[in-house]
Every structure is written in C-alpha cells, then in structure tokens.
Amino acid sequence: MVDDEGTLTFDGLPPLREISWDEWLVALPLPALASLAADGQPPGTVEAYLSDLPGKGHPDPLMIEGCRWILNHDAEIERAVLTAILGDIDNLRAANDWLGEELDLWLPADGWDEPRARSAVSLTQIVPHAQPAAQPYYGLIFSAGWDEEHGYGLIMMGTEIVRSGGADTAVLAWIAKDHAEAKPVG
Template structure:
C-alpha cells in the first residue's frame, strides 16, 4: 500500500514533500518527526512510481535504515575526526564510546530520493546537520540498507555517486 507523500509540491528544482520519520526525533530538536524529502537528487525528474515505492520503503524500514547509518558513521567516525579536528579534545567531535554518543552531534535535515533506480527501488540519501561541519553538513547515500557513500552533505544527493555504484554492481554480476 502506497503511503501518502505529505505536502507534495513541484517547483523549478523538482518535487518536494515531507516524510514522517519519528526514529530520528531523538537526534534533533524537530518535535513533529516530519522532514523535507526531495525527489530526483540533483536532477529535476518526474515523480516516477519507483520514487513513490522508495518513499514507502524508507517509512517502512526507517529503524533499520537509521541503525545502518549510525553504525557505519560510528565505525568511520575516527576518520572524520582526523579530517576535521585539530586536536584530540575537539568539542565539536568528541571521542565516542557507543553509537548513542552521536545523538548530540547530528540532526536529520532532509531526505533525498534519487532518480537512479535498481530493482524497482531508488537510491536514497540522508542529509544531516552536524557539529563538525556547519557549512557543508554530513551526508549518507544508501541503496536500500547498504551504505554507498558517506561524507559531506552532497554525498546524499549527487546522482553520479548512485550511478557509479549501480554500474559497479551491474559489472560484478
């Protein structure tokens, strides 16, 4: 059953709406659990049925997706510290002891559903505000529950990243 996309609009940059993801409420001051969702990544594309199906996939699998993102960030965090911190006691990137230590450091800003599709599901991106890069933020691109890319916020919406992953996975088959 397709879930209704909240407040769907079309502007010069493509389709936008809102998505209800209460699993992220403890990582942000957003008390209503609703976040912006952009369709098409960095390309203005039509709202295909696969993009709607992906919206449903995100809502239905939000807990698993959250856990995958947080675990991958936790595992890669020391690399981000090395890149962004001048000293070990940086208040913006303190050392972590567990995944929950990420809660005060990131907050979900928006979700991207790209126009790159594999097996009926589009690649998805989660864009975050983060303590260590206020200008560029933090982004994660996934295919279903597999992390494809992680880095600045643009990692969450650049279609070429999804296309590269799609081509690599089809070359290996």
C-alpha cells in the first residue's frame, strides 16, 4: 500500500507521509482550523498524526474516516474549539495558579476575547482516534503561551468537547473510549 516515496493514499485525503514504520502525517486542508495553527505549517493546512494498525502497514480505518469527517466540518470544529477555549479560562486559571504574578498576564480573570484567545494558543496537530462512535473522536494539540512544556489539548467527538487539559489530553485514547462507553472521565 505504501509507494516508493513512503506515501499512502486514500480517497478523499491528501497523501499520508510515513514518518516511521508505524506513524503517518497528513497535511489536511482546513482553512478555518488553520487560522488557529502554529506558524510553519503549509498555509491553510493542519497536520494530522495517525498511527499504524499493528502489523497491517496502514492506519486504522476509523482514523481515515475521522480525517474525512474533519475535512467536511472544518468551520464547525473551529467554532466549537474557540468556544471551548473561551469558556475554559476558569479551569485554566485553577490548573495554572503556579504562574503566580504572570497568571493574569496569560489567563486574565475577566477572560479572553476571541483575538486574545487566538494569540494565546496555536494548533500544532490533530490526532484521530480509532474509537467507534456515531461521530469521530480526535484530539487537538496546542502550544500554549502560559505553559510551553505542557501546552493545551482537547479531545472531541464530532463538535462536542469531551475533555480539555494539557496537550497530552489530546492523545489519550482511554478518554475517548470511556466517553464512548458513557463512563466518567475525570
């Protein structure tokens, strides 16, 4: 399935580039989400990370379907993400009180407006999850000005925010699994 250049193709997606024996990257054309993206990504795109289905030589089909769904719902996702970021300020302040005097600089008590929220985080990667559901599960990894080490992350099902936290939240498949099984995740 992989060609001589290390790319893999699926209908409806740009080519997936193999980065190791079990990992793939694809630059998804997402103009709305790309407005939240970090510098250095091709204009209008956001990178998605997919892992190999063990022993199969390709990503899980649920991840491929998730990428297709994301492509078709770009603007809706971007709006849901901005709403989540704007509404998460109190949780972020509580989790980052270690910032001391810089807390109000990065996470003001009176909240953010949209331009300030856009400048505080940068979308670096989308991580589709292989969790069966009516709509796909995926994570969004952000760099965050207030915490360069841990960043900010979201797990979503469709346009629903499942959980927010540090950037690692976006890659934790158990959160998607627990949510899909209607178990509390936090």
